[in-house]
Amino acid sequence: MRIEVRPGRQVIGGAAASALLALAACGGGGGDATKAKEKGGAPGQSGPVTVGYVVVQPTSVPTTSELPGRTVAYQSSEVRPQVSGVIQRRFFTEGAIVKRGQPLYQIDPSLYRASANQASANVANAQATYEAAKIRADRYKPLAQMEAISAQDYTDAVATQRQAAATIAVNRAQLDTARVNLRFTTVPAPITGRIGRSLFTVGALVSSTQTDPLATIQQLDPMFVDIQQSSANLLALRRSLASGGAVPARAEVTLKLEDGSDYGIKGAVEFAEVVVDPSTGTVTLRARFPNPNGLLLPGMFVRAVFSQSIQQNAFLVPQTAITRDAKGNATLYVVGANNRAEQRTVTAERTQGAYWVVIDGLKAGDKVITQGLANVKPKTPLQPVPADTPQKVQAPSPEQMDKMSSAKGKAG
Structure with a gap:
C-alpha cells in the first residue's frame, strides 16, 4: 500500500505523531480494549487492520x-583415404567451408592408373577370344547337323564360347574395380561444412586401413x-x-x-x-x-x-503472500467471511517469475492478502482494499494540536 498526503494539509513530524497516538490511547481508556476484544481484534488494537489483496483466477501456466x-x-564426417599411397596435393584451406564432392587431397595415382590400363587390356583380350570361339561354334553348328563332325566337337565349341563370354565379364569387373580405385586417389568432401586442420601433409604415406582421419568436416548450421x-x-x-x-x-x-x-x-x-x-x-x-x-x-x-x-487451472500468487510453516507447508491469508482473516494451506511447488504457482487450496475469486501481513493473524478483523491502493493520511486538526501541546506541557 502507498501512503498519500492530501494537499493543503500539514503533516506532523515523528515526535508529534507519537504524542498524538499516546494521547489517543490515553483518551480511549479501557473501553477501547474491551471493544477490540469484542470485535475479535488484539488488545490495544483500535480497529480492523487495513490490508491489500489481489483477486486470483485460475489460468494455464507453462x-x-x-x-x-x-x-x-548437425553433421560430422571424418575424411579418410580409401586407397593407399603418398599424398601429392592438398586442395583446401584449413578452416574453410567445403562443398560436398569437392576434391580435398590427391594421392599418387600411378599404380592405380596402371592397374586400370591392365584391366582394360584384359577385357580387350577376352573379347578377341570370345569372337574366335563364337565363329568356331557358328561354323560347327551346320556341320554337326549334317553329321560331318561329331556332336561332341560342336558341344565343346559352344562351351568354349561361353567361357570366353564369362572371361569378358570377369575382366570388365576387374576394370571397374581398377577405375574405382583410380577415382579414389582423389579424396572428395563427403558432406558440406567447415573443415578443420589437416592431420597429414603433402608427402605423407596414407593407407585405407589407418585409424586417423585426414581431416574432419562439421556442418554447424543448424546445430x-x-x-x-x-x-x-x-x-x-x-x-x-x-x-x-x-x-x-x-x-x-x-x-x-x-x-x-x-x-x-x-x-x-x-x-x-x-x-x-x-x-x-x-x-x-x-x-x-x-x-x-x-x-x-x-x-x-x-x-x-x-x-x-x-498446468491447467493453476493460480499465480505473488511470492510476498506465501510463507512456510515449521513443516514446510505453504500458507497464505485470504479475506474470509465478515472481512476476517482466514489462513489457508496451499500446494505451491514451484515459482514462475514473481509468482508462486498454486495448484491446490484456492478457488476462483479468492481475495489473497499480499500487503499488510505483519499484523494479520487468523480471524483478525480486516479492512481490505485492492493491492497498491493509495492510503490517505490527514494532518491533525487544531483541537488535536492543542491537546498535544497540553500533554507536552504536563510532561515537562
Whole structure:
C-alpha cells in the first residue's frame, strides 16, 4: 500500500505523531480494549487492520525447465583415404567451408592408373577370344547337323564360347574395380561444412586401413543441443500428462550461453532418447537451433530453457503472500467471511517469475492478502482494499494540536 498526503494539509513530524497516538490511547481508556476484544481484534488494537489483496483466477501456466546441455554438430564426417599411397596435393584451406564432392587431397595415382590400363587390356583380350570361339561354334553348328563332325566337337565349341563370354565379364569387373580405385586417389568432401586442420601433409604415406582421419568436416548450421533431463522428472511429467492435470506444450527452447547471455534465436526439441543413461540417471533430449552466424560451436556448455507442459487451472500468487510453516507447508491469508482473516494451506511447488504457482487450496475469486501481513493473524478483523491502493493520511486538526501541546506541557 502507498501512503498519500492530501494537499493543503500539514503533516506532523515523528515526535508529534507519537504524542498524538499516546494521547489517543490515553483518551480511549479501557473501553477501547474491551471493544477490540469484542470485535475479535488484539488488545490495544483500535480497529480492523487495513490490508491489500489481489483477486486470483485460475489460468494455464507453462511448466518451465532449465536444464544443462552440450552443443553437437548437425553433421560430422571424418575424411579418410580409401586407397593407399603418398599424398601429392592438398586442395583446401584449413578452416574453410567445403562443398560436398569437392576434391580435398590427391594421392599418387600411378599404380592405380596402371592397374586400370591392365584391366582394360584384359577385357580387350577376352573379347578377341570370345569372337574366335563364337565363329568356331557358328561354323560347327551346320556341320554337326549334317553329321560331318561329331556332336561332341560342336558341344565343346559352344562351351568354349561361353567361357570366353564369362572371361569378358570377369575382366570388365576387374576394370571397374581398377577405375574405382583410380577415382579414389582423389579424396572428395563427403558432406558440406567447415573443415578443420589437416592431420597429414603433402608427402605423407596414407593407407585405407589407418585409424586417423585426414581431416574432419562439421556442418554447424543448424546445430544440435543435447539436453540432459532427470528420468524421475520425466516420469513425473508423463504421469501429469496422463492424469489430465497438464497438456503437452510446444517444445520451443531458448538458450543461455556460457557467459550467461541469451543466444537470441529459439530452437525446438526434435526427439527424446528411449533409454536412460545408467551412469547419470538422465535421458537425452535433442533440440535443433539455427546457427547462421556460427556463434554456436560443437562442445559448448549451455543451459536450455523450455516448456514441456502447461498446468491447467493453476493460480499465480505473488511470492510476498506465501510463507512456510515449521513443516514446510505453504500458507497464505485470504479475506474470509465478515472481512476476517482466514489462513489457508496451499500446494505451491514451484515459482514462475514473481509468482508462486498454486495448484491446490484456492478457488476462483479468492481475495489473497499480499500487503499488510505483519499484523494479520487468523480471524483478525480486516479492512481490505485492492493491492497498491493509495492510503490517505490527514494532518491533525487544531483541537488535536492543542491537546498535544497540553500533554507536552504536563510532561515537562
